Amino acid sequence: MDLSSCHLEIWQIAIICLVMLPAFFFFNYLVVMYAARARRTREDRVERAIAAGVARDMKPENKSKKKRRRKF
Numbered sequence: 001m002d003l004s005s006c007h008l009e010i011w012q013i014a015i016i017c018l019v020m021l022p023a024f025f026f027f028n029y030l031v032v033m034y035a036a037r038a039r040r041t042r043e044d045r046v047e048r049a050i051a052a053g054v055a056r057d058m059k060p061e062n063k064s065k066k067k068r069r070r071k072f
Helices: 010-058 060-064
Strands: none
Touching: none
C-alpha cells in the first residue's frame, strides 16, 4: 500500500479552494443579510417603542398632570 496515494498534491488543494470560494461568498452573503435584517428589525422596534412613549407623554390629558420627580 502506497502512503502517498491518500495525500493531495498542492495544486489539488488549490483547485479545491478555488472551487469552494464562490460557496463561501454565497454563505457569507446570506449570513450578512440575515444579521442586517435582524439589526434593522431590532432598531425599528426600539424606535417604535420610543415614539409610543413620546406620543403617550405628549397627549393633552397627560400634559396637565404634573408628575412627581424622583430624588436620587
